[in-house]
Amino acid sequence: MPIPPEHPVLTDGVVTLRAPRPDDVPGQLERHREDPDRRFDADDARRWITYGIHEAWKIGTRLVFVIEYQGQYAGTVGLEPDPHGNASIHYGLASRARGAGVASRAVRLALDFGFGECGFHVVHWWARVGNWPSRRVAWATGFRMGEAIPGFGEEHGRRVDAWTGWIGPDDERKPRRPWFDHPVLETPRLRLRTWRDDEISRITTARTNQATAHFLPFIPQPFTAEDARFWLKDMAEQAAAGHRYNWCLADAETDLGLGNLTLFNLGYGEAGELGYWVHPDAQGRGLMTEAIRRVADWFFSPDGYGGHRLLIRTAATNQAARRVAESAGFQHAGTEREAFPLATHLDARVTYDLLPTDLTP
Known part of the structure; x- marks a missing residue:
């Protein structure tokens, strides 16, 4: 040389x-x-x-x-x-x-x-x-x-x-894809932020339950502290690779972690997909609906992600997830037969979508 x-x-x-x-x-x-x-x-x-x-x-x-x-x-x-x-x-x-x-x-x-x-x-x-x-x-x-x-x-x-x-010598000296820095989003009851390493117990409790085992059989049961730590690292990796955003739903006053909202499958025609779960002590309070509406506002905004369509896909028999989607203003866009694997069999998969014109004050 x-x-x-x-x-x-x-x-x-x-x-x-x-x-x-x-x-x-x-x-x-x-x-x-x-x-x-x-x-x-x-x-x-x-x-x-x-x-x-x-x-x-x-x-x-x-x-x-x-x-x-x-x-x-x-x-x-x-x-x-x-x-x-x-x-x-x-x-x-x-x-x-x-x-x-x-x-x-x-x-x-x-x-x-x-x-x-x-x-x-x-x-x-x-x-x-x-x-x-x-x-x-x-x-x-x-x-x-x-x-x-x-x-x-x-x-x-x-x-x-x-x-x-x-x-290599011919490669441009600039980022190849985005690095997702999570904005902190707030609602009257919530602060959407990233999870902290000291919240492992909240994650393990929320992810260890019969409904998760049934509807999401690929998630380990029980969901251990080791699983939670690996999941946190993976979420950070996914953000750094420009693949997904992942927010903790924290209580606006106490900062206690109450649930999780993920935005993924990005980059295909500026559409995105949402996935979510709630801690047992936060269920039934409409918190996820509130969080989804706030993320949708940010997602569609030119000052936010600038996307044009949001999706939610879930099992047809997952009534809790479907109620959240409908409460947040999503429209039923279609059903695919035997397309959602459960722990025991194949369920139908329902798709909901949301466009900027569907948002209401």
């Missing part, structure tokens, strides 16, 4: 990538002190900035740049070549520079350098599962997401499951 013998200076007018300087040592040390699991002292920072980065560049094992933002050290980004003409990318940002798109700008500059100057064929990315800031940067800069690989990475001396991704 034609690696330049010395650091070039790369800039997009906002962020600059350059060689390290002695005055970067305090910033490097401070950044690593923000990570309580990382053992990194002043001597480590000094050696890395004054010697380690230059030596790694010289022998071609790691091509690390200091990220400069607003005239100060803001972190590092590096490319690690492999024997196959590819490279992996690594980056870390100081807290003062987060939230301003600095990491994404730095990664784009590094990719342009890696593909244009060094001739890499593919650049790989990986991050520990749960490292959402790193994944957000990879998403923003156009990486294709691959599989999550158990035990793929190592952090602080222990093996970790890792998200993976890759990008």
